[in-house]
Amino acid sequence: MRLLNSYVLSAVSGAVWGFLTMIVIGVTLTLITGELAIPQVGAAALAAALGALFTHLWEGKTASIGQKYAPAAIILLTLLAATFGAPFALPLSVEPLWQLIALVSFVAVTFWANRQTLDGTPKGSLTRYEKEVIFLRVAKGFGFVVFTVMVALPFYVMVMTSLKSQQQLLGNPLDLSIDLSGGLSGMFRSYIELFTQFNFGTYLTVSAIVSVATVILTLLFSVPGAYAVSRLNFPGRSWMSRSVLLIYMVPAIVLVIPLYAVFSQLGLRNSLTGLLIVYPATTIPVALYMLQGYFKGLPAELEEAGLMDGLSRLGVILKITLPLSLPALASVSLYVFMIAWNEFLFAFMFLDDPDIFTLSRGVVSLNSSEVPRQHLMAGAVIATVPVLCIFLWFERFLVQGLTAGSVKG
Amino acid sequence: MSAIADQAGKTVSTAGESVSQPPKGAGPMQKREARLAYTMLAPTFLIILAIVLGPLVANFWISFKPVELGDLRAPKVLINERVKGKPQLAGDPATLEYRVRNSSQKNSIADAGFTDILPPGFTAQKLPDACSLTGTNLTCNIGTLEGKAREKLVIAGTVSNEYLALKKPEKASKPAVFGKADSVLTNSTFTLDNFRRVFDSDEFWSVLRVTFYYTIFGTVGALVLGLFAAQLLNTSFKGRGILRGLFLFPYVSPVIAVAFTWVVLLDPFSGTLNALLTKMGVFAEPVNFFGQRAVDLHLFGTSFEFPLALSTVIAFEAWRYFPLSFLFILARMQSVSTDIYEAAEMDGATPLQQFWYISLPQLMGILSVLFLLRFIWTFNKFDDIFLLTGGNAGTRTLTVDVYEQGFALSNLGAGAAVAVVVFVVLVTFATLFIRFSTKEEGL
Numbered sequence: 001m002r003l004l005n006s007y008v009l010s011a012v013s014g015a016v017w018g019f020l021t022m023i024v025i026g027v028t029l030t031l032i033t034g035e036l037a038i039p040q041v042g043a044a045a046l047a048a049a050l051g052a053l054f055t056h057l058w059e060g061k062t063a064s065i066g067q068k069y070a071p072a073a074i075i076l077l078t079l080l081a082a083t084f085g086a087p088f089a090l091p092l093s094v095e096p097l098w099q100l101i102a103l104v105s106f107v108a109v110t111f112w113a114n115r116q117t118l119d120g121t122p123k124g125s126l127t128r129y130e131k132e133v134i135f136l137r138v139a140k141g142f143g144f145v146v147f148t149v150m151v152a153l154p155f156y157v158m159v160m161t162s163l164k165s166q167q168q169l170l171g172n173p174l175d176l177s178i179d180l181s182g183g184l185s186g187m188f189r190s191y192i193e194l195f196t197q198f199n200f201g202t203y204l205t206v207s208a209i210v211s212v213a214t215v216i217l218t219l220l221f222s223v224p225g226a227y228a229v230s231r232l233n234f235p236g237r238s239w240m241s242r243s244v245l246l247i248y249m250v251p252a253i254v255l256v257i258p259l260y261a262v263f264s265q266l267g268l269r270n271s272l273t274g275l276l277i278v279y280p281a282t283t284i285p286v287a288l289y290m291l292q293g294y295f296k297g298l299p300a301e302l303e304e305a306g307l308m309d310g311l312s313r314l315g316v317i318l319k320i321t322l323p324l325s326l327p328a329l330a331s332v333s334l335y336v337f338m339i340a341w342n343e344f345l346f347a348f349m350f351l352d353d354p355d356i357f358t359l360s361r362g363v364v365s366l367n368s369s370e371v372p373r374q375h376l377m378a379g380a381v382i383a384t385v386p387v388l389c390i391f392l393w394f395e396r397f398l399v400q401g402l403t404a405g406s407v408k409g
Numbered sequence: 410m411s412a413i414a415d416q417a418g419k420t421v422s423t424a425g426e427s428v429s430q431p432p433k434g435a436g437p438m439q440k441r442e443a444r445l446a447y448t449m450l451a452p453t454f455l456i457i458l459a460i461v462l463g464p465l466v467a468n469f470w471i472s473f474k475p476v477e478l479g480d481l482r483a484p485k486v487l488i489n490e491r492v493k494g495k496p497q498l499a500g501d502p503a504t505l506e507y508r509v510r511n512s513s514q515k516n517s518i519a520d521a522g523f524t525d526i527l528p529p530g531f532t533a534q535k536l537p538d539a540c541s542l543t544g545t546n547l548t549c550n551i552g553t554l555e556g557k558a559r560e561k562l563v564i565a566g567t568v569s570n571e572y573l574a575l576k577k578p579e580k581a582s583k584p585a586v587f588g589k590a591d592s593v594l595t596n597s598t599f600t601l602d603n604f605r606r607v608f609d610s611d612e613f614w615s616v617l618r619v620t621f622y623y624t625i626f627g628t629v630g631a632l633v634l635g636l637f638a639a640q641l642l643n644t645s646f647k648g649r650g651i652l653r654g655l656f657l658f659p660y661v662s663p664v665i666a667v668a669f670t671w672v673v674l675l676d677p678f679s680g681t682l683n684a685l686l687t688k689m690g691v692f693a694e695p696v697n698f699f700g701q702r703a704v705d706l707h708l709f710g711t712s713f714e715f716p717l718a719l720s721t722v723i724a725f726e727a728w729r730y731f732p733l734s735f736l737f738i739l740a741r742m743q744s745v746s747t748d749i750y751e752a753a754e755m756d757g758a759t760p761l762q763q764f765w766y767i768s769l770p771q772l773m774g775i776l777s778v779l780f781l782l783r784f785i786w787t788f789n790k791f792d793d794i795f796l797l798t799g800g801n802a803g804t805r806t807l808t809v810d811v812y813e814q815g816f817a818l819s820n821l822g823a824g825a826a827v828a829v830v831v832f833v834v835l836v837t838f839a840t841l842f843i844r845f846s847t848k849e850e851g852l
Contacts, residue, residue: 031681143638151728157674161673176681221456225453234442234446249835249842250461254832257471257821260481261476277459278460280456281456282461285457345791363666364665367669380666380667388661
């Protein structure tokens with residue numbers, strides 16, 4: 001363990017940073033320019049390790065401005081020397097501007113990361129605490145990068161693929177740059193075709209109608225139910241509040257065959273009415289559960305006061321309980337909207353008629369070999385954007401509702 | 410207080426009771442309250458009964474029925490009416506012909522027949538045995554019409570001028586058919602064939618194994634990723650809100666969008682990821698992540714088969730659902746008071762020790778509840794695998810098998826039988842879950 005003194009650790013942490021930063025920047029450069037930039041990880045690790053070592057050596061109150069920023073120059077020079085002047089294995093004539101930006105950001109990111117990691121580390125041998133601090137700083141940075149890439153990359157690919165043409169996609173799958181040569185209409189060709197030829201305007205409308213109607217129906221059913229479970233005393237109350245969540249665990253796939261059979265006989269299968277019966281039925285239990293959790297948290301005295309003052313139960317609910325639980329109503333509505341908008345199984349099983357397809361069903365119909373994949377991705381974007389916008393707008397509500405309704409601590 | 414009690418006791422005793430007791434059972438107020446509660450719960454109860462519990466029972470029923478997708482259309486009597494012979498003058502002979510057919514190939518129709526009004530100006534002279542005539546109202550009783558059966562009923566007669574004046578006189582009235590078709594869904598034929606078929610197939614046990622791998626690793630993956638993500642965002646810094654929003658994207662987006670994006674991203678021929686990995690020299694050949702059942706891996710001198718498609722599907726599952734566990738874990742972490750960490754810091758506990766001895770024990774409750782919830786939900790999951798691989802390449806789980814049997818192979822009964830298996834396994838988990846949740850008090 002003696003070996004792991006501050007100098008070794010700083011070099012190792014620097015090497016990790018160099019390695020990681022180089023991969024991310026190299027891949028990003030490739031995807032933005034479409035030119036294959038092979039990350040020179042070895043050289044990058046070496047450069048950042050040297051940078052980290054000198055950052056650590058020259059850290060301290062006595063350090064001059066030159067000593068403070070010299071490690072950046074060391075990183076730059078080492079990288080250039082170790083890669084023979086081609087840090088991304090590309091000739092300098094190719095995309096020089098992007099290469100420059102990539103190089104500068106590599107130096108800046110590794111330099112900054114080294115400073116953050118080694119901030120306050122004493123020189124020489126280290127205690128376990130100090131070692132762990134360095135380890136955790138590196139691990140956290142690593143985690144941030146990995147999680148962000150992992151989440152963002154598919155969405156980036158989704159959007160960028162939808163803006164390409166078939167030839168571009170087959171020609172160079174690496175090229176996910178924005179191509180402005182065809183103008184705006186060239187870029188949004190897939191979207192225009194989806195709306196003009198593939199009926200996506202209708203799908204969007206149908207999805208909106210179905211989702212909003214589901215929200216309204218769910219609230220109409222679950223508000224009185226939740227109120228009864230949380231406020232009124234009746235035999236079977238505790239059993240009720242628990243079994244409601246069990247309903248939510250019944251797999252949809254078990255219900256699909258009987259519902260398919262019965263709805264076929266009743267003529268409800270290929271209709272929005274059928275969907276509007278099934279969707280609320282699947283969302284009411286969870287809505288009821290979330291709402292009763294919130295109602296229980298409201299002070300009962302307020303309602304009792306209302307009753308004393310001569311309000312009926314209905315009046316109490318409408319004038320006292322509901323206004324107080326607006327945040328919960330908002331989060332339940334959002335959650336239910338999300339479920340209905342994203343629902344796939346029943347829409348897929350029930351709907352045959354393209355005039356009443358929801359977006360989910362419509363996008364699935366694009367998944368065939370005759371439809372080019374940029375159309376598929378454009379459909380995915382159209383299905384995602386509304387729900388993401390609503391989510392980002394009301395994120396606070398959703399997060400609170402999801403966690404507060406069901407977790408008591 | 411005691412005075413009131415005494416008074417009450419006195420009133421009771423004057424009413425003829427010897428012992429004073431508190432009232433037993435529910436008073437009128439309580440009864441009214443309970444009635445109100447039931448009224449408010451009734452709509453919810455009814456819709457759940459109709460759409461969730463009813464189908465659940467119906468599924469058991471169907472699983473014992475030899476029912477196929479085509480049987481959902483009840484057999485119908487199809488009829489075609491036409492005139493043979495070309496009458497030119499009044500009094501010419503003509504024959505009216507009814508062709509009757511059973512729409513179903515298999516199932517018979519009992520008491521089949523039809524009624525019709527004879528074309529105006531047509532006089533019947535010879536009726537088949539099955540038919541009778543009252544005025545111009547014709548009624549024909551064919552009796553039982555077997556599957557695939559066809560019948561031809563010919564009525565000979567003569568025509569008048571009225572008939573000749575019309576263009577297509579036989580179209581003047583449409584024959585109305587009747588008959589009793591026995592629906593497979595409601596009759597009393599039962600069979601164990603569906604279950605025999607499910608359990609006898611070699612695939613079933615591998616499907617079951619795949620289901621458990623998928624469920625366990627998908628759940629654990631989502632939980633571990635969620636735990637790490639929550640650790641990352643448990644400190645406050647600039648841009649934390651943005652990152653938290655971003656981390657929730659996979660969970661909020663529609664499953665079709667993200668599933669197809671993964672399919673496009675990992676495509677062996679035109680997928681970005683494969684292009685990156687092969688061009689940068691990580692892989693020699695493009696890898697068909699969703700299409701290849703297994704790859705041979707050589708590690709430390711041993712080689713084993715790595716289930717590639719299944720692992721990719723599990724990775725997707727963990728990716729898509731880590732935000733949920735992340736949210737819950739983060740909420741729990743933020744409710745832990747900071748004093749305890751400050752105390753630990755004073756005592757010289759290192760960061761990892763603080764995590765291991767303080768954070769993790771406090772998170773055990775929420776982690777176990779999340780594990781059970783996610784376990785059940787992952788087990789129930791159908792859309793993800795169906796959209797990613799269609800259940801091919803060794804990724805078929807029980808839920809996908811329900812679809813495969815019921816709809817792809819059109820055998821609703823067999824599909825329902827698999828669904829019964831799904832449900833039985835699930836009830837076992839749910840029982841565990843109830844036991845657990847009462848202990849943990851988490852939910």
